[in-house]
Amino acid sequence: MEQVALVLFENNVGEILLHLKDNKQELLFANEWSLLEGSSGESGEGAGQMVRSIMEDFSIHPSSFKYFNSYKHYSEKHKTQFEIFVFVCKANLPILKVTLHEGQKINYVHPRDIASLELPQIIEKIIRDYVSKKNTREIST
Numbered sequence: 001m002e003q004v005a006l007v008l009f010e011n012n013v014g015e016i017l018l019h020l021k022d023n024k025q026e027l028l029f030a031n032e033w034s035l036l037e038g039s040s041g042e043s044g045e046g047a048g049q050m051v052r053s054i055m056e057d058f059s060i061h062p063s064s065f066k067y068f069n070s071y072k073h074y075s076e077k078h079k080t081q082f083e084i085f086v087f088v089c090k091a092n093l094p095i096l097k098v099t100l101h102e103g104q105k106i107n108y109v110h111p112r113d114i115a116s117l118e119l120p121q122i123i124e125k126i127i128r129d130y131v132s133k134k135n136t137r138e139i140s141t
Contacts, residue, residue: 005050005085006035015108073122
């Protein structure tokens with residue numbers, strides 16, 4: 001099972017940072033909007049290292065990440081089961097100043113506008129779960 005870490009960045013007005021991934025078929029969620037991702041493959045390098053890889057890949061240095069949840073996701077295209085670790089970070093990242101080393105673009109989206117995007121089903125579920133738990137105060141942000 002491959003492991004992936006996703007970081008849900010939320011700014012101070014509640015918008016979530018999404019990443020339009022490159023159109024490379026070997027990528028999970030190729031050419032689709034997703035959360036920022038770090039992957040360890042099957043090496044088991046751990047969630048902390050995956051989060052650090054996100055910080056390096058996108059030249060982002062937020063002060064803290066909080067573990068949110070984990071999900072299982074089977075990719076039919078890759079014929080692989082993924083374990084997805086999701087972290088949350090409150091950060092007002094100026095997207096024009098973020099150096100994008102991979103992917104097509106990044107953009108903030110308000111959760112109410114998520115339905116208008118064609119997101120991978122698991123990404124939409126993660127965002128819905130986060131917003132639901134945040135609204136019921138099950139998590140602190």
